Amino acid sequence: MVKEKEASPLRNNLGSKFKDIILGGQDGVVNVLGVVLAIAAATNESRVIIIAGIAANLAESLSMGAVAYTSTKAYSRYYYSELAREEKEMEEAPHLEREEIREIYYHKGFRGDLLNKIVRKITSSKKIWLETMMTEELKLSSEQLQNPLKSALIVGISALVGSTIPLLPFFFVSVKTGIILSLIFSTIALFSTGAINAKLTIGSWLKNGMEMAVIGMITAIIGYGIGILLGKVF
Helix, strand or coil: CCCCCCCCHHHHHHHHHHHHHHHHHHHHHHHHHHHHHHHHHHCCCHHHHHHHHHHHHHHHHHHHHHHHHHHHHHHHHHHHHHHHHHHHHHHHCHHHHHHHHHHHHHHCCCCHHHHHHHHHHHHCCHHHHHHHHHHHHCCCCHHHCCCHHHHHHHHHHHHHHHHHCCCHHHHCCCHHHHHHHHHHHHHHHHHHHHHHHHHHCCCCHHHHHHHHHHHHHHHHHHHHHHHHHHHHHC
């Protein structure tokens, strides 16, 4: 059995930055692919497909950017509120906070003098003590803090680019050919995104790429099926 490669700090850092690109790009491709295939199945008019696709494209990009902005701000507010609470508890009840450090490392398997040394070392520095409480007790990391506007721009632009991919063929070819090319382009884009993500972080590039591609194809099948159904009904 082949072991998955371990993630290096560089890969983890790049993977963290790549998260917003994946979020916007994947969502853009998947959602607009479903929309254009549904419309394509219901009508044979490229003009209708393009108008619906552009509307979905813009709505998706703006929506994803707004979600990224608000969620990033929400995490930042939550992080700093918990940071302030921990600081206050350390000042008002240091003995209890010290025992929490002891308990954390006790459950990690440390005992006796080694455990006492670890507790003394961590609690001798307020900065280290506070960081330990945040990461070990609350599972919150300052590395996850991002600029809300920057995150919104990255996600929004990625969604715009991603949602353009399944729509693009309908500008140049017939609806029937456009459906085939849209599926091919979207599958390649999703597979590549998953593979690159695995290369930058951790995991099998083939498995991750296939996973994203399958998600896109399931969406395409559902969208196409809905389009056929609506076409028959109306």
